[in-house]
Amino acid sequence: MAAVILVPSAIKVFSPSSINALEDKIDKVTSDHASNTTTSALNKVIGGGEKLVNTLNSSLSQQSSTTQPSSLYELSPQYVTKQNYTGQVFAKNGNTCDISVPDMAQMINGQQELTHIIELNQCTMNPGEPVQVTTITANPNAPVVNPSSGIQVTPYSSNTDSNLPTLPPYYNVVQLSAQNQGNNVVINYQDSTGNTKSVTVTMKNNDKVLFSGTFYSSKFSTDVKDIPNTPHIIEMTVDNSVYGTLHASVYAPSNIQNSTISGIFTR
Numbered sequence: 179m180a181a182v183i184l185v186p187s188a189i190k191v192f193s194p195s196s197i198n199a200l201e202d203k204i205d206k207v208t209s210d211h212a213s214n215t216t217t218s219a220l221n222k223v224i225g226g227g228e229k230l231v232n233t234l235n236s237s238l239s240q241q242s243s244t245t246q247p248s249s250l251y252e253l254s255p256q257y258v259t260k261q262n263y264t265g266q267v268f269a270k271n272g273n274t275c276d277i278s279v280p281d282m283a284q285m286i287n288g289q290q291e292l293t294h295i296i297e298l299n300q301c302t303m304n305p306g307e308p309v310q311v312t313t314i315t316a317n318p319n320a321p322v323v324n325p326s327s328g329i330q331v332t333p334y335s336s337n338t339d340s341n342l343p344t345l346p347p348y349y350n351v352v353q354l355s356a357q358n359q360g361n362n363v364v365i366n367y368q369d370s371t372g373n374t375k376s377v378t379v380t381m382k383n384n385d386k387v388l389f390s391g392t393f394y395s396s397k398f399s400t401d402v403k404d405i406p407n408t409p410h411i412i413e414m415t416v417d418n419s420v421y422g423t424l425h426a427s428v429y430a431p432s433n434i435q436n437s438t439i440s441g442i443f444t445r
């Protein structure tokens with residue numbers, strides 16, 4: 179029996195083949211509608227995902243741009259200026275070291291320091307050991323940190339594979355020491371290669387020059403008498419045929435009788 183489908187304003191009889199064709203069309207329309215519906219929903223999900231990713235990226239970008247370093251030592255290298263100096267531990271009390279850094283000497287209250295002295299807590303170095311002292315200053319274009327300057331103290335290493343700084347080779351060649359014997363000081367200098375042309379020596383305290391002289395030898399010893407019990411410094415300028423001009427110093431605080439202090443060298 180033929181199927182009958184009622185269409186408004188007309189009654190039409192369909193054969194089985196027509197019905198099958200119509201059913202195929204209905205299925206296609208239904209499928210296309212479902213596909214369009216699914217695609218539309220998927221586009222909405224993808225679109226929502228893109229908005230979510232964009233929102234997260236924007237949030238992370240804002241967070242990154244608003245995060246500020248909290249310390250001078252967290253600043254990127256382009257925002258800081260560093261300067262290295264050679265210092266020496268000359269005294270230690272418990273875990274606190276006193277370090278002499280001659281090249282950092284400043285004018286204080288109209289008087290030039292003999293040397294600049296740094297007090298370092300939790301110190302693992304020993305008296306006589308040289309150290310690298312690094313001043314760190316934030317550049318004008320750096321993010322604001324407080325304080326804007328600081329100092330790092332690093333021991334030297336004899337291992338070239340270490341991350342620590344290593345002493346220059348002339349430290350194994352030239353030696354300077356001062357033996358404090360009561361009111362007298364014996365200054366000793368030695369260049370194991372014999373390449374020293376001359377050495378100019380100056381000893382001074384805050385009041386005056388206590389001794390000065392020039393020696394034309396790679397090894398010498400001189401005894402300076404009647405040294406007052408006040409802080410003083412021995413400075414040397416060495417003319418060496420291999421290393422050029424070297425500068426050496428020994429800082430001696432007061433009340434340091436009967437002790438020997440080794441000098442530090444810089445170029």
